[in-house]
Amino acid sequence: MKIGILGTGVVGQTIAEKLVQLGHSIMMGTRDKKSTLAKTGKDNFGRPSFSEWLRNNSKVQFGTYSEAASFGEFLVNATSGMGSIEALKMAGENNLANKVLLDISNPLDFSKGMPPTLTVCNTDSLAEQIQRTFPKSKVVKGLNTLTAMLMVNPGLLSESTNIFLNGNDSNAKSEVKKLLKTFGWNENDIIDMGDITTARGTEQILPIWVRLWGTLQTPMFNFKIVVGK
């Protein structure tokens, strides 16, 4: 499958590596190619610069948001939440139309330090804002509730855990589910929460996720929903 990934951070990179392993054709998109490539040295998480990463992942094509969105038959929003709507506008409404958009972004505002706050919550969500802004796109919220390494390696945890899908289009959710199963997720571990408004719940998990990260001193954890005997 030809997949366009918007965003060149750790989430975009991790998803891209996995998709290349799985044999997909990948183009990653950014706002401004030159300035993204110009960054050198380690990032805040001690990871190599994007340009270094790109040299080590030579099968990944690199373009603008618009080029990546045009390239992909299936799209992934891996931009940071505060910039997602703008990035998607730059990608272009027509390039998003009639395509599945797996939205991994979270509306986290780190500008006032830790812990981050949400830029939208309670009666709305970023996923809904994206779906409203691009009504022809098939937005599926998913994978936003765990760290990137676990998104593509659920088996790194000591037990099976859960992820959540939110979206209005059942076929789009099925497509996402099919892809996630190739990442190692079991059918039963993927919970279809319902329409896009249910993304309010999954996005509002982030505040406890961030605090658990601090308490557990590792991002390598996930939620499991345990039911009655």
Added chain:
Amino acid sequence: MKIGILGTGVVGQTIAEKLVQLGHSIMMGTRDKKSTLAKTGKDNFGRPSFSEWLRNNSKVQFGTYSEAASFGEFLVNATSGMGSIEALKMAGENNLANKVLLDISNPLDFSKGMPPTLTVCNTDSLAEQIQRTFPKSKVVKGLNTLTAMLMVNPGLLSESTNIFLNGNDSNAKSEVKKLLKTFGWNENDIIDMGDITTARGTEQILPIWVRLWGTLQTPMFNFKIVVGK
């Protein structure tokens, strides 16, 4: 221990039954004794009226918010979140002072139908509002992330799960932890998240909890935090 429970709904009743079983002396408090006793018939969940429940739980004493708060050396806020601050004001600042207040309430507004919205979130929480309003009280948020039956019977689930404590006073959290262990919770299942501001995270779990209730068609579930191998 003498324990005062504010609120006569399903949470208050379930906690009271367990505490009586464990040998504690319980007084439940309400806004207006007469009107609470005057309600007859089943409630919205098909449960018997409070007056019928009280006849079947004759060891439980019954008083006003103020009487119950004065009675208890340890207090439980089991009122509905939208009325909690007012209920606690009626309980009386002096009756709350220097006591642990286990706050189980959630700031859920059901007035516009399902799903409920939060009356406070993101940059504040109900637990923080309570702690600010009653600075001499030792507020510990806890047990607000699962259904009442499971609060006092964690073994009804197929695996051990997690609950979260949020509060500024370490000794108060230790007291709550000790009580929760008598409910059947294991030491390791109770996660101390940190100070009272971490209650933002646990209260904001409710939107996904409510949606999972709909998706799973049962409230008999809980979150388990699974970590790396």
